[in-house]
Amino acid sequence: MIGRPPTVSLWRNRNYRVFLLIQTFSALGDSFSFVAIPLLVLHSTGSVVQMGLVTGATGVASIVTGLFAGVIADRFDRRRLLMLSDVARCLLYALIPLVWLFATPMWLIYTVVPLTGGFAMLFQVTYVAVVPAIVEPDQITRANAHLFGSYAVATVGGPALAGFVAAAFGPVAAIGIDAATFAVSAAGILLVRLRPTPPPAGDEEKASEGVAGGGLRGEFLAGIRFLWAHPVLRPLTVLLSLVIFLTHGMTDVIIFRVKKDLGYGDDTVGYVLSAGTVGTFLASFVVTRVRKGLGFGPSWVGATALGGVAVGCLGLTDSVPVIGALSAGMLLATGVAGICSMSLRQEVTPGHLLGRVTAAFWTTHYSLGPLGAAAVTAGAAGFGVARVCLAIGAGVVCVALSGMLTGIVRSESSA
Template sequence: MSTRDEREGVTPTESRREQKFPGLWANPNYRIFLVIQTLSALGDSFSYVAIPLLVLQSTGSVVQMGLVTGLTGVASIITGLFAGVIVDRLDRRRVLMAADWARCLLFALIPLVWLFATPMWLIYAVVPAAGAFMMLFRVTYVTVVPAIVEPGQITKANGHLFGTYAAASAGGPALAGFIASAFSPAAAIGFDSATFALSAIGILFVKIRSARRNTTDTGDEKASVRGEFLAGLRFLWAHPVLRPLTALLSLLTFLTYGLTDLIIFLVKEDLGRPDSTVGFVLSAGTLGTCLASFAVARVRERLGFGVSWIGAFVLCGTAVLCLGLSESVVVVGVLAAAMLFCTSVAGTCSMSLRQEVTPSHLLGRVTAAFWTTHSALGPLGAAAVTAAAAGVGVTATCLGIGVTVVCVALAGVLTGVGKSRPGRSAVQGV
């Protein structure tokens, strides 16, 4: 990458004339990987439903449900601190397989043991451990996408992956609930285990281009795990687009992390609707992610990264403003879909940019550092947003969040995000 290109955030592919590549669907590695990611996402969505149901069935305690969920989140964050180092040091296909087999075996323990006893200590041991391997898998899969598709196809591929994740998130919980109701939550967890086994087997058939490790990029830090993690942070800080992007997204995550809670509170308390209506509203919201998966590549190609990312969050903030003024469940569902459409477009664009501008041997550490940094304020934001809603009401809270999101997004115009021009990825033959 030339010095000028690096300043502007332009990828090597985009600084040359667009190249024609075979379509994504003609790439067998991509097709298999898409199926694998769908199975993995389906397994994750099963866990979100089956584990809390099993805890509630076994203990009748909402507190213990929350404790298991909290421990899983802590395990994921801690794993994120060193997952990038593992991914960049080891063979990435083996890491994906190890993460899937580990989750398969861990979740298989629960239905097997539940045939004879119901020891809650097993849940507290297994679920956080599975959460750690889930984070490891997610960091690895981000690094694998550029190694199985051509550079100009990364945004389109990520759009497909986001779409499959949304579909799994919409259909997985319903299927998990059906299996848990018809058989038992433990049986649903057993099905979850099987999806990870199928995913691990599928990875055997995916050819992944190896990342050539350049030790000179980490200098005297190369022998230290701490130093290698700092290499990811250092790359983020040095890049003129990723540095402000990380800072802006940290603020936006703080503001938007609790929006789902606000929607639930709005539908149940302010509009007085039952739990079933909440489910329909949230399911409608996932349609926004599905639509984004089809639109994001064209949006970024036509508008460029900066306009796409900033514009998506400006529209998201506007939707939050309208949410505070809404008195109709249908409108709330539409606005929820609009918000997820916008955040999915922005998320796909930012992930694609990281994959394009980061050297392959650093991508795991940069991904882990990026996720850990920008998501750190999320739980605090959720607590602040729900406290504000309880204190001043949903309407005032949504108005405040919406205005602030728009202002933070527009501030990006003054940074490297607004000045970047990495939007000319060639997506051809798809």
């Protein structure tokens, strides 16, 4: 298998093709709830602060789940975990349209959406750990780019379609469609076969053991210790924590800007978010060449800084097409940085630790996300979108440039 062209090998890999198709379909459904949940909250309460609280509550659930998601992903059958996560989200999201036929209880949103966020975290941690069991080591960045691109293809039309469905039948109908896609995704995972994870050898086995007292805490700390000992993953985790704090509520801010500040309808919100996902699609095309040409560090720092510039400009325009274009630029930058970051972790982390390292990484850098979402949406309501976007954009640029003072910019793609 060594020496075969990665592109040819990937498309001849049946498990990879099936996995790519399943994730594309699932992403199409995800884009419905991505639009429908904030719209449902806004329709029910008229409050951008409530939108931020729901986003923040979902972030808290993800953080709590992340404390043990990595241990679960490293202990149990990863394919079954993916199926479990999809089935659980299908059932939870299906509750919303069923209950909304008889009442409109906001407590259901505050219960169901965070729970789905927890299962989403379990799925995401397992998903990252699964990719190296489907493709070869030298294909990881390219495979992640394809998967990211398939997500973009699905979500380019998804938000616009969700906006139309929400405008015609209400946001709960769009959430029901999302529930159905999770059912199809769970069934499709049955067709995917994974290579077994090699067992850890001597020293690696010791390194993965917990600290004195062992148990769940020790196993989770094995991921933390690996992150902290790695010269690139350590500063990257800190910087990403700051970026997530600043940007976690940006989707809510964009929706608020388009609907409340500019007075457009749900279908226009769908158009804007669809335009934004074009940037995600473009990122999947350029990331492999960018990382190969510049190396990991310059790619991540440059992309993150450009994303900050796009965020800063969002509040300076009243033009919906310009807002869509800036959203695309923001997600292009986020996509390049995110694919590089995920691929690096998959490349440098031993397979038996990958779930725990991924969970530790995401739990750490998402820990500030709920606070950030609440602060950003409250700031948008109190001070206006323009000022908040300028402040966030400047902050992201500063965080990115501070990466030049760390080992990130001196790292090669293999770190």
